[in-house]
Amino acid sequence: MSSGGTADWIAADWGTSNLRLWAMRGTDVTEMRVSDRGMAAMGGPDDFSDELARMTEGWPVVPVVACGMVGARQGWMEVAYRAVPCPAVPELTAVPGNPGGRPVLIAGGVMQATPPDVMRGEETQIAGVLSAHPDFDGVICLPGTHTKWVRISAGEICHFQTVMTGEIFGLLAKQSVLRFSLNGAENTGAQQQSDAFRDSVATALSQPHLAWARLFQLRAAGLVGQADTAETEARLSGTLIGLDLGAARAHWLGQQVLIIGASRLAALYEAALLEQGVQPVIGDVDAATRAGLWAAWQAYRGQTE
């Protein structure tokens, strides 16, 4: 029997690109499994059921609590959004028929009507943060494909804003004419301490109308012999994160900021915010996800028992 065999529930973060599963005993992780079969790789509800069965083989038949795009319209089962302001702890909805002979519970996302915005998965990470720090008052930044800036007060999600920073970085770096100047560079965070990164953040924040013009300059600088790949990457990353901070300035200015995200990307946002006089705290994204799913699961059992 695998070490997951003592689990009494299973935590799942099922996003667009990946599935992350933890066999849990209470709040302790007994085993972790990761697959690249996210929502985008699924053809229909049966695929979700099959993938879950495959990935939990050898684990006990215990309830699964899942968050992320698994609850989207193109996911396993659409779970309605709650509207802000609302508590972070997500409400769970059971997939009918107990697939694989066990309850499968999916967390609902959060929406905002004005300006229009949505999240699926981040609300669970926020719930995890708040379960450890119930009095947190400030902004939680969740950088990624779609970076979220979420204002938290009195234990609730008040309002939030999404910026497509990670997705646009990927499109520009891998598919636009800038790819010829980047040689397939990833947003590695290797350049967060460079002058080029800091300079680009500052320019994008103070002159956002010019930042748009600077994108092609990154390519042209290479053609006229003024830049290398590492500097170009730092400038693209700095420009996009500077635009991101500028778009979200009303959220973070004068606030306590907590960054929950992958370590390299979190370090880039930290470096950019430090230049603006903000001293963010960085938290672990997987720990936040598990704690949020645990909080949701506890609340669900409290209601249904």
Added chain:
Amino acid sequence: MSSGGTADWIAADWGTSNLRLWAMRGTDVTEMRVSDRGMAAMGGPDDFSDELARMTEGWPVVPVVACGMVGARQGWMEVAYRAVPCPAVPELTAVPGNPGGRPVLIAGGVMQATPPDVMRGEETQIAGVLSAHPDFDGVICLPGTHTKWVRISAGEICHFQTVMTGEIFGLLAKQSVLRFSLNGAENTGAQQQSDAFRDSVATALSQPHLAWARLFQLRAAGLVGQADTAETEARLSGTLIGLDLGAARAHWLGQQVLIIGASRLAALYEAALLEQGVQPVIGDVDAATRAGLWAAWQAYRGQTE
């Protein structure tokens, strides 16, 4: 014999995506041919030679005068940039060996050191405009994949700026999460008169730091039931063109503006500029290209005869 059989030279616009050829008798077009085998479809110099032979079959063996990415590093033969300020009429460089038994002459592009920028092809269109209007003083806007704003004075290209508007529109509309709200919409120009387009241009110009945040709102608005496809397309187009105008404001403000571009895209830029109190004139891009190649060809013959 085809109608191209009376040609005494051939004009060629050989860009990244297309090849446009005109069999010319002096300044008159006798026949036109278009292929989708642009620079991006070519594997090496021999491919350019073969494609030109295939596309000019039945036409007399007369000189070919070409502009565009055919002269880039990844093109048929790299032709050096001239630096601004410089006359618009491009200098021609002959491909060695007279491929296909005729001179093939390629126009060089123009570069700017500070801020770094480059063009290949637009200088020829500008030369064509100036051959008809030698006293033009103002800005020529060439919208497209990479929109150029070019300051012209005393018959010279003084300085210029490139904005990646068309390329970023294509990436966002076809490959980002916004594609789910656009259903494959093209930048058709159908929406240039809509309130949504004008409103988005105005917002991007006055609050560029917020325009970056508005991109995901276009997706979220669809998810919370607030937008249809046509409105979303108009808002994306208006936001990107507004950011473009904001990036280039120092170029067009208070200037006479001439737009040289495809009719639908030119109409979008015209509508956006009209809202800013600028009354641009629109010119035909193919006529400008042919006139510029003619001017370059005349200058070359004057030097070499």
